[in-house]
Each structure stands twice: as structure tokens, then as C-alpha cells.
Amino acid sequence: MSTDYSRSVRLGGMAAGVEETTLRERMEGALVHLTADGRMPAASETLDVLVADLRRWPVRLSLDPGRGPGRLDAPLIRRLAVRATEIDPDRPLRVGEAQSQAPLHLHVGTAPPPGSTVAGAPDGHGVRLRHAGHPFPRLNAPGTGLGAVLTAAMLAGEAFKVVAGLPEGKFQMTPVVDFCPVLPGERPGTVVTPLPALDQVLLGGGGAIGTGIALVLDLLEATGKLTVVDKEVFEKPNVTSYSIGTLADAAAGLSKVRLIDAHLRRIEVTPFHGTIQASIEAVDAGTLPWPRIVLGGLDSIEARHDLQRLHADLILDGGTGGPVGTTVALHEALPTGPCLRCFFKPNHTGKSPEQRLHELTGLPLSRIARGPEPLTERDLEGLIDQQRELVSQFLGRPVCGLINSAELKGRTDDTFRPSAAFVAQQAACLVVGAWIARSTGLLSGPPRRIEYDTRFGPRPDQMIDHRLPAAECVCQKDAALINLIREARRIHH
Missing domain, CATH: 3.40.50.720 (NAD(P)-binding Rossmann-like Domain)
Known part of the structure; x- marks a missing residue:
């Protein structure tokens, strides 16, 4: 089974204002290089999410384990490699120094090496992000899982701006970001409380x-x-x-x-x-x-x-x-x-997803209502040739999954935003x-x-x-x- 990048490419094409084929070529030519300080709390969790987020694009992806006290350990490297392969076995995570002289370089930690484009670190439940030339303050608290996901997501967001080639005026490179989703008005790391069950x-x-x-x-x-x-x-x-x-x-x-x-x-x-x-x-x-x-x-x-x-x-x-x-x-x-x-x-004016699916496929509304049941050859009976050709692609799949299917969304709803x-x-x-x-x-x-x-x-x-x-x-x-x-x-x- 090959990896389907249609949704990430469509979003990138819409954001960049280019055709999806152009955006895909742009992404496939991009190299994103990662480094991290393995000693930082929640560094491994942040890397795990970040590698997965980046592997969901058709880019080249590499990771330098580093050297010295902050070097990433072998079990973590293996886990990250497996994570990337589970998403796309044809684009493995390359481990080693960057192959390109000027890659997009993301760092997880507060002391990024020379050449880093942007670095991020979880601070408690929040994130601190710094572009090159902007130093980090002292962190207030060890990073949590919430801080790790937010840090990875925002680092991936910074990479997206570059990899997708967003035009001027359609994005902003903010050199310093300090944000906590628990209390957005407070500085990250100042609010850390035991979680309730x-x-x-x-x-x-x-x-x-x-x-x-x-x-x-x-x-x-x-x-x-x-x-x-x-x-x-x-x-x-x-x-x-x-x-x-x-x-x-x-x-x-x-x-x-x-x-x-x-x-x-x-x-x-x-x-x-x-x-x-x-x-x-x-x-x-x-x-x-x-x-x-x-x-x-x-x-x-x-x-x-x-x-x-x-x-x-x-x-x-x-x-x-x-x-x-x-x-x-x-x-x-x-x-x-x-x-x-x-x-x-x-x-009160728009058609329901079920109605749109009925009009496109010819499937009766009574059949669409039985959403979890997979489509069979019997469901092709009574459809015209064009509808039969379309529906036959989805035999074995539940009807409910077709309502939000990427293959049909483009036909039924031009406002679909993946x-x-x-x-x-x-x-x-x-x-x-x-x-x-x-x-x-x-x-x-x-x-x-x-x-x-x-x-x-x-x-x-x-x-x-x-x-x-x-x-x-x-x-x-x-x-x-x-x-x-x-x-x-x-x-x-």
C-alpha cells in the first residue's frame, strides 16, 4: 500500500496558491534536517511527533543524532526510524549529518547548533520557539506531553511555510513565540498542575x-x-x-x-x-x-x-x-x-453530506443510512454506467467513510479544506x-x-x-x- 499525500499536498497547494502538481514537486525536492538535545525533558516525545508530522509530507527527511552529552540514544533513533517507515516505507528517515549545505534545519532544544533555521522547546504545557539569532530564556518547568505536541506542531508549521513556498503576505515568520494553551495570557511553564483523572x-x-x-x-x-x-x-x-x-x-x-x-x-x-x-x-x-x-x-x-x-x-x-x-x-x-x-x-440552505453523496453516486439514501456496512457488488445494481464506475472503486469500504473521502470531496464540495x-x-x-x-x-x-x-x-x-x-x-x-x-x-x- 503506497502512501496517499493528497490531503497534505492539497492544503499546501491552497496555502501557496499553486497547482497541487507544482506543490508536490516543490515538496519532493525539499530536505528537512533535524537535530535535538537528548538531555532536554520531553525531547524524545517532541521528536517523535515532529518526525511523524514531517513524514506526512513527501519531503526528504534526515536526523543527526549529534555527539557528546546530548547525543540521541540508539533506541530512540530506531523508534523514530520505525515511526517514519510506518507512515511511508518508501521514504525512510535518513540518519546522519545533513547532505545539503543549506537544508531547512529544525532543532529541538534551547542551544541550537550553527546553521539552525528555527529551534523549539517545550516549557511546561507550553512552547518557546526561536529563529536563528534569538536566544532562549531559562525554561520555567520541564516539558510535558502537551508542551511536546505543541512544540512539534509549531516547528512543523515553520517548516511548512518554507517547504510549501508560501508567498509574501500569506504567512509571517515570527522570530520569538512564547505560548501556553492552558492559560494563553501567561508565560509558558508558569502553570503546571497535576492532571485530574x-x-x-x-x-x-x-x-x-x-x-x-x-x-x-x-x-x-x-x-x-x-x-x-x-x-x-x-x-x-x-x-x-x-x-x-x-x-x-x-x-x-x-x-x-x-x-x-x-x-x-x-x-x-x-x-x-x-x-x-x-x-x-x-x-x-x-x-x-x-x-x-x-x-x-x-x-x-x-x-x-x-x-x-x-x-x-x-x-x-x-x-x-x-x-x-x-x-x-x-x-x-x-x-x-x-x-x-x-x-x-x-x-438551512445547504445540502447534507448524505444528500450530496446520493446525488453523486446514485446510492439510495436508505443505503447511505446504513453507513457502517461495506459496499458490495449488489450495491452497483440499478446504477447508471458512470455511477457504477465511480462506486466500484470503493467496494469493500463502509459508506460512511465515503462522505468525507478525499476522492469524493473534490467532486462534491469545492469548499473542502483538508x-x-x-x-x-x-x-x-x-x-x-x-x-x-x-x-x-x-x-x-x-x-x-x-x-x-x-x-x-x-x-x-x-x-x-x-x-x-x-x-x-x-x-x-x-x-x-x-x-x-x-x-x-x-x-x-
């Missing part, structure tokens, strides 16, 4: 953001119980856009909830392979725990509205999007408002950071909306606003009914 928490969506959240929780060594809800299976295009999962996982056709379950080593996961609506029915039937906190990683307004109907105490919704798919956002929603319907207004792992990971860090802040009492006050474009970087003084409920929203008009539903679920669970 996950309790009555649900992860809604196992896609790009959901797998990013799973990655962060695992590297934070989080414990407790977590319900994971998603209706789709892990497919080949997901390998280069999600934070976990390999070509072997795609070949096995793992459901996304099982993929996340296997990755969360210290958390007791209840996987629910189905829609958010079905999970609500299971909650009310008593077969699924009612969540008090929801971590959201969904990509449609309809699904977000369904998520709100869980009527949890708090929803922390992560999102990606914007003009080219590089914008990340966090929406904090309450049952009393602002809820996700206040943030995301209903679209995400990249380094973008989705930054959204995931906002979600997990908010969970830490809200569940430990570090932060109270009104719900926030946080948003920034990863091409320009976070600006804590400009990217946060507080939201009030929309007066015409369901959360205000039906407040008494919502409270009755919440009370019934509280008693039932």
Missing part, C-alpha cells in the same frame, strides 16, 4: 482533531475513563492527515474509535462506533455513560449541534478551517449558553489546554472563543474573545426543557 468525559469525533487530542492525552500520561464516539473507519488518506495511525491500520480497516482505544494506554476507553445521535440514544437508554465534559473534534455544523444535545456541563470544541484550512479554534460551550448553536448557526496533522494538533492542544484549565480550577469566568491562523501564529492579546448566548437560540428559548433533560440524565447516571 478523566471522569465522565466524552471525545466526540475521531478524525484529525480527535486523534490529536488522543495523542496529547497519551503523552500527558492521562488516566481515567473516556468515551470515544465516531462512525467512520480509518482509511489510507487519513495516514497523512491524522496524528495516529499507520498504513497497516488503514489496510486493516480499523474503526477510528478502536484506533484511539489502542493508542490510549493508561485510559479506560469505551469505544462507540456510531453517530453522535446514536450515542445520545445510548445515553438515554443507560448503555453509555452521560458525559459531564465533552471534547469535540467534529467538522460539520450538524454534528456539532448533535453534540450539544448531550447537554453536558461543558463542551470544549476544537476546529480547523479558514481560507485554506490552516486556522484553528476553540469554542467553550455551556448548556445555558453560549452553546454550540450560538457559535455555529444552522445552515487539515494537516500539525494544524489539527494545535487545535487539539487548545482543547486539552482548556480541559486542564477548567477542570483544575485554574480558569473560571465566561466561555471563550480562541482562534488563530497557524501561518501567522498565536497572538494572545488578539485571538481571544468572550461570547454571550444568542437571544434567539434554543439554549435560551428551551432553557427549562434542557434543565429537565439534564436532571433526568443526572439521576439516571
Whole structure:
């Protein structure tokens, strides 16, 4: 099975304003070289995420283990090489000194060697990033798993600007970045508190953001119980856009909830392979725990509205999007408002994904509703030749996976914005950071909306606003009914 770079190349082409074939040629000619200080706390975790993020592009990738006290040890080098091969066996990680005189050189640590382009280091739950010529301050705290993922994602973001060849005005090289997703207004490393155990928490969506959240929780060594809800299976295009999962996982056709379950080593996961609506029915039937906190990683307004109907105490919704798919956002929603319907207004004019899939493929809506069932030869009966030729490419795959399939998205929705792992990971860090802040009492006050474009970087003084409920929203008009539903679920669970 060959690696499918279609989504990362499409995002890069959109961001650079060039054809995808041009962007792919540009990426294939790029060399990204890595070095690191193995003595730095969380250096190995940062490298693990960074190597995977960069290997999800068709670039050449090399790693110099270094020498002296900070040299990377052999087991880590082997693990990184395996990680890269699991994503693309045809583009192995080259170990040794850089082959080129002027490669794009990323360093993990606070004392980058000469020739480094940009260096990054986790400081507690946050990140410190410095371009060449800008020294690091003394770090405030050892890096955590959250800081490691954020550092890797932001280093990958800096590489993306160069590798994709973003034109002037479409990005910003910020020479100094200090950012903490737990308390964005504070300096990194000043807020480090013991994590609470996950309790009555649900992860809604196992896609790009959901797998990013799973990655962060695992590297934070989080414990407790977590319900994971998603209706789709892990497919080949997901390998280069999600934070976990390999070509072997795609070949096995793992459901996304099982993929996340296997990755969360210290958390007791209840996987629910189905829609958010079905999970609500299971909650009310008593077969699924009612969540008090929801971590959201969904990509449609309809699904977000369904998520709100869980009527949890708090929803922390992560999102990606914007003009080219590089914008990340966090929406904090309450049952009393602002809820996700206040943030995301209903679209009464657009067609549902199911309707668009029906119009393109000719598959009956009743068949599309049986989403988890794989397509068979029998489903080709009654289709016209053009539809039969199209659908036959997907025999053996579940119908639900086709709704967001890269092969069909380009035909059904010209506004499709594929995400990249380094973008989705930054959204995931906002979600997990908010969970830490809200569940430990570090932060109270009104719900926030946080948003920034990863091409320009976070600006804590400009990217946060507080939201009030929309007066015409369901959360205000039906407040008494919502409270009755919440009370019934509280008693039932």
C-alpha cells in the first residue's frame, strides 16, 4: 500500500496558491534536517511527533543524532526510524549529518547548533520557539506531553511555510513565540498542575482533531475513563492527515474509535462506533455513560449541534478551517449558553453530506443510512454506467467513510479544506489546554472563543474573545426543557 499525500499536498497547494502538481514537486525536492538535545525533558516525545508530522509530507527527511552529552540514544533513533517507515516505507528517515549545505534545519532544544533555521522547546504545557539569532530564556518547568505536541506542531508549521513556498503576505515568520494553551495570557511553564483523572468525559469525533487530542492525552500520561464516539473507519488518506495511525491500520480497516482505544494506554476507553445521535440514544437508554465534559473534534455544523444535545456541563470544541484550512479554534460551550448553536448557526440552505453523496453516486439514501456496512457488488445494481464506475472503486469500504473521502470531496464540495496533522494538533492542544484549565480550577469566568491562523501564529492579546448566548437560540428559548433533560440524565447516571 503506497502512501496517499493528497490531503497534505492539497492544503499546501491552497496555502501557496499553486497547482497541487507544482506543490508536490516543490515538496519532493525539499530536505528537512533535524537535530535535538537528548538531555532536554520531553525531547524524545517532541521528536517523535515532529518526525511523524514531517513524514506526512513527501519531503526528504534526515536526523543527526549529534555527539557528546546530548547525543540521541540508539533506541530512540530506531523508534523514530520505525515511526517514519510506518507512515511511508518508501521514504525512510535518513540518519546522519545533513547532505545539503543549506537544508531547512529544525532543532529541538534551547542551544541550537550553527546553521539552525528555527529551534523549539517545550516549557511546561507550553512552547518557546526561536529563529536563528534569538536566544532562549531559562525554561520555567520541564516539558510535558502537551508542551511536546505543541512544540512539534509549531516547528512543523515553520517548516511548512518554507517547504510549501508560501508567498509574501500569506504567512509571517515570527522570530520569538512564547505560548501556553492552558492559560494563553501567561508565560509558558508558569502553570503546571497535576492532571485530574478523566471522569465522565466524552471525545466526540475521531478524525484529525480527535486523534490529536488522543495523542496529547497519551503523552500527558492521562488516566481515567473516556468515551470515544465516531462512525467512520480509518482509511489510507487519513495516514497523512491524522496524528495516529499507520498504513497497516488503514489496510486493516480499523474503526477510528478502536484506533484511539489502542493508542490510549493508561485510559479506560469505551469505544462507540456510531453517530453522535446514536450515542445520545445510548445515553438515554443507560448503555453509555452521560458525559459531564465533552471534547469535540467534529467538522460539520450538524454534528456539532448533535453534540450539544448531550447537554453536558461543558463542551470544549476544537476546529480547523479558514481560507485554506490552516486556522484553528476553540469554542467553550455551556448548556445555558453560549452553546454550540450560538457559535455555529444552522445552515438551512445547504445540502447534507448524505444528500450530496446520493446525488453523486446514485446510492439510495436508505443505503447511505446504513453507513457502517461495506459496499458490495449488489450495491452497483440499478446504477447508471458512470455511477457504477465511480462506486466500484470503493467496494469493500463502509459508506460512511465515503462522505468525507478525499476522492469524493473534490467532486462534491469545492469548499473542502483538508487539515494537516500539525494544524489539527494545535487545535487539539487548545482543547486539552482548556480541559486542564477548567477542570483544575485554574480558569473560571465566561466561555471563550480562541482562534488563530497557524501561518501567522498565536497572538494572545488578539485571538481571544468572550461570547454571550444568542437571544434567539434554543439554549435560551428551551432553557427549562434542557434543565429537565439534564436532571433526568443526572439521576439516571
